[in-house]
Amino acid sequence: MIKNFKIGAHMPISKGFGKVPYETLEIGGNSFQIFNHSPRVWRSSLPDIKETTKFRKSMEECKINFDNAFVHSGYLVNLASPKEEVWNKSIKLLIQEIKICELLGLKYLNVHPGSHLGEGEEFGLKRIVEALKLVFRETESSNVVILLENVSPKGGNIGYKFEHLNYIMHAFENRIAVTYDTCHGFDAGYDITTVSGMKKLIDEIENTVKIENIKMIHLNDSKYPLGSAKDRHENIGKGFIGISGFRNFLSFEEFQNIPLILETPGSNSEHAEDIKILETEILCKL
Numbered sequence: 001m002i003k004n005f006k007i008g009a010h011m012p013i014s015k016g017f018g019k020v021p022y023e024t025l026e027i028g029g030n031s032f033q034i035f036n037h038s039p040r041v042w043r044s045s046l047p048d049i050k051e052t053t054k055f056r057k058s059m060e061e062c063k064i065n066f067d068n069a070f071v072h073s074g075y076l077v078n079l080a081s082p083k084e085e086v087w088n089k090s091i092k093l094l095i096q097e098i099k100i101c102e103l104l105g106l107k108y109l110n111v112h113p114g115s116h117l118g119e120g121e122e123f124g125l126k127r128i129v130e131a132l133k134l135v136f137r138e139t140e141s142s143n144v145v146i147l148l149e150n151v152s153p154k155g156g157n158i159g160y161k162f163e164h165l166n167y168i169m170h171a172f173e174n175r176i177a178v179t180y181d182t183c184h185g186f187d188a189g190y191d192i193t194t195v196s197g198m199k200k201l202i203d204e205i206e207n208t209v210k211i212e213n214i215k216m217i218h219l220n221d222s223k224y225p226l227g228s229a230k231d232r233h234e235n236i237g238k239g240f241i242g243i244s245g246f247r248n249f250l251s252f253e254e255f256q257n258i259p260l261i262l263e264t265p266g267s268n269s270e271h272a273e274d275i276k277i278l279e280t281e282i283l284c285k286l
């Protein structure tokens with residue numbers, strides 16, 4: 001691995017949690033993200049002791065730091081939903097996901113803030129804070145940290161700008177931090193391909209959530225141009241951010257120590273290819 005960069009991808013759990021660290025090494029990574037249950041259903045179960053022991057052992061064997069291993073919440077979770085049933089189920093599932101994280105020894109759980117579905121941003125922001133209060137209260141003894149991910153500005157989404165993430169984050173004293181997704185940010189008009197765009201981004205971060213609270217970067221290229229609000233990820237270098245855009249982004253020291261996790265199209269073999277491009281075309285040439 002070049003310098004001390006932390007690199008990885010979103011990994012499948014279909015062969016069990018214990019396989020993830022090995023497959024991470026196979027694709028050239030030292031960090032990863034997973035779902036901790038099937039992300040398209042409300043139902044989820046706690047892993048048994050055999051599974052969790054196997055996972056912890058393989059983390060050790062592969063020398064992957066638990067701080068560089070992330071969990072992404074299920075797709076159905078919407079903490080901003082005006083629908084009572086969805087909102088309640090979202091809270092319940094998030095609590096369950098926190099419990100699974102604890103059993104696996106994983107500290108960071110990435111969540112989309114949620115969509116207000118037309119009720120307005122103020123409604124959405126307050127609804128999310130209310131939901132997270134219940135989640136944190138129910139999991140008081142846990143130290144699992146919720147990472148609020150910046151999202152694309154579409155579909156009533158809360159969290160496409162740092163002001164939103166900051167509002168939610170500052171309702172709590174701890175157990176909450178941020179993920180920055182480069183495709184979603186590009187969708188929202190944050191231009192990481194230019195020096196002036198980066199200065200603007202860093203300024204905005206420093207005036208809101210602060211750089212030290214960004215615990216993960218979702219490193220995704222974008223199939224669509226700046227500000228397009230489409231949320232279509234592209235493989236590294238093949239989209240509108242491009243090789244030179246990522247070189248510009250990663251030339252800023254502020255982002256060099258944060259784990260870079262790919263959520264680009266394809267599976268392990270495509271991610272191995274993306275990691276190779278990232279190392280040879282971008283990180284080697286900073």
Ligand code: MN
Binds near residue numbers: 072112149
């Ligand atoms: Mn996400």
Ligand code: MN
Binds near residue numbers: 181218263
């Ligand atoms: Mn993402």
Ligand code: ZN
Binds near residue numbers: 183184231232233
């Ligand atoms: Zn996305």
